[in-house]
Amino acid sequence: MPHAHTHSLEDNLSAAAQWCAKRGEKLTEQRREVLALLLSAPGSVKAYDLLAAIQKQKPTAAPPTVYRALDFLVAAGLAHKLESKNAFVACCDFEHPHHGVMLICNQCHTVKELTDPVLEARLAEDAKAWGFSVAPQDIEVKGLCANCRHGDGEAQA
Amino acid sequence: MPHAHTHSLEDNLSAAAQWCAKRGEKLTEQRREVLALLLSAPGSVKAYDLLAAIQKQKPTAAPPTVYRALDFLVAAGLAHKLESKNAFVACCDFEHPHHGVMLICNQCHTVKELTDPVLEARLAEDAKAWGFSVAPQDIEVKGLCANCRHGDGEAQA
DNA sequence: GGCGCTGATGTTATAACGTATCAAACATCT
DNA sequence: AGATGTTTGATACGTTATAACATCAGCGCC
Ligand SMILES: [Zn+2]
Ligand SMILES: [Zn+2]
Ligand SMILES: [Zn+2]
Ligand SMILES: [Zn+2]
Numbered sequence: 001m002p003h004a005h006t007h008s009l010e011d012n013l014s015a016a017a018q019w020c021a022k023r024g025e026k027l028t029e030q031r032r033e034v035l036a037l038l039l040s041a042p043g044s045v046k047a048y049d050l051l052a053a054i055q056k057q058k059p060t061a062a063p064p065t066v067y068r069a070l071d072f073l074v075a076a077g078l079a080h081k082l083e084s085k086n087a088f089v090a091c092c093d094f095e096h097p098h099h100g101v102m103l104i105c106n107q108c109h110t111v112k113e114l115t116d117p118v119l120e121a122r123l124a125e126d127a128k129a130w131g132f133s134v135a136p137q138d139i140e141v142k143g144l145c146a147n148c149r150h151g152d153g154e155a156q157a
Numbered sequence: 158m159p160h161a162h163t164h165s166l167e168d169n170l171s172a173a174a175q176w177c178a179k180r181g182e183k184l185t186e187q188r189r190e191v192l193a194l195l196l197s198a199p200g201s202v203k204a205y206d207l208l209a210a211i212q213k214q215k216p217t218a219a220p221p222t223v224y225r226a227l228d229f230l231v232a233a234g235l236a237h238k239l240e241s242k243n244a245f246v247a248c249c250d251f252e253h254p255h256h257g258v259m260l261i262c263n264q265c266h267t268v269k270e271l272t273d274p275v276l277e278a279r280l281a282e283d284a285k286a287w288g289f290s291v292a293p294q295d296i297e298v299k300g301l302c303a304n305c306r307h308g309d310g311e312a313q314a
Numbered sequence: 315g316g317c318g319c320t321g322a323t324g325t326t327a328t329a330a331c332g333t334a335t336c337a338a339a340c341a342t343c344t
Numbered sequence: 345a346g347a348t349g350t351t352t353g354a355t356a357c358g359t360t361a362t363a364a365c366a367t368c369a370g371c372g373c374c
Contacts, residue, residue: 028322047360062325067361084240084297086331086360101280103289112287119279123258123298126273131303132260139296140241141280146288185351205330219354224332243331 012039012090016078019094023076030054034069035090038079043109044087082111084140101139107148169196173235176251180233187211191226192247195236200266201244239268241297258296264305 007015016035017027027035037050051066070088073079077094081087082104089102089111100115127134164172173192174184184192194207208223227245230236234251238244239261246259246268257272284291 026321030323060324063361064325064363065323068323083242101283103284103287103291105289106292112289114283114287116279116283119276119283122273122276122279126258126271126276127260127298127300130260130269130271131306132262132269132300133306134260134298134300135263137299139298141284141291141296142294143284143289143291149288149290183351187352203330204332217353220332221334221354222352225352 009036009039016094019078020076025072025076030065031069031072033057034066035073035078038073038088038090041090043105044082044085044089044111046087050088080111080113080138082138082140084142085109099136099138101141103145104140104142105145105148106142107144110145110147112145166193166196173251176235177233182229182233187222188226188229191223192230192235195230195245195247198247200262201239201242201246201268203242203244207245237268237270237295239295239297241299242266256293256295258298260302261297261299262302262305263299264301267302267304269302 013027013032013036017032020027033054034050037053038045047063047066047070050070051061051063054061054066070079070081074081074088077091077097079088079090080102082089082102085104087109092113098115100113101119103112103114105111123139124134170184170189170193174189177184190211191207194210195202204220204223204227207227208218208220211218211223227236227238231238231245234248234254236245236247237259239246239259242261244266249270255272257270258276260269260271262268280296281291
């Protein structure tokens, strides 16, 4: 069982639409479709996979179609970009704008998002010792998720 | 004290060659050239920029030329790949294989490498709470370096 | 209704990043 | 010399992302 959330896809999309409205923006059909794909996926998804999925219903879709939607979703906090993977994942808590730690499974590509103020403080402190100021951002960490550690898959990269 | 930083480029390259020899590998001319470019650069460098530099002396060089050299250097610990930037940086302490925290300046692209066992432990602990096991890796952190904070550049991304 | 403004989308092309493949050259050992 | 493994050369291709410009839809306004 991946997660026990009571939220259905439709609920999530409705909440996202409201969130956009509150920001003075619109969750248009294209954006909604991309977000739905992200929410439905078990883990992160690549832009061109999203494009392929969209093209099944709308063959004229092109790269800018999906990249524009993704840019919007990331800016609105509805999705995160995993820079180390060139992939995207829906954000499960977009109403509280945040940056956190993304635990990315090397095996199944699921992502667990967490925040740890202690960790962030330590990092900022370390950086400060070199005069470096840390920008707000997600920290991407790779490894193996609980499922994949239990022999559900094969060796790790 | 690992080294006192009076190293010239040639010293670094010699040490790298010895390090490779100790590993039963060779710092060939192409690898040496790429490493020299990385060492000479003030910050991280992109693969195609390296390629362009190499092509000035050897116009037949192609992408595989530089990517092969980079793969070798990373595997040998002589360089790090910054996955979030698609860029590469020479490692200043290759004789002690490690993963650490890479402080990447958004402005000047310099990289400060550091290690903090406390930070790593905290991260592993956080992950463990979700059954996630962290793989060995560099943690990439973006921000502004000391120089760039002091008005030497313009606004940050 | 016509008009201009703005945000969103359509469409084409191209830039930027990275790999597969196979052949040739080279080194090393016997 | 012959066999073997590594490195390089060269071409082509695959993947990721953006530039540029045209079009369209909504909306306030007169
Ligand atoms: Zn999130
Ligand atoms: Zn997994
Ligand atoms: Zn290093
Ligand atoms: Zn800087």
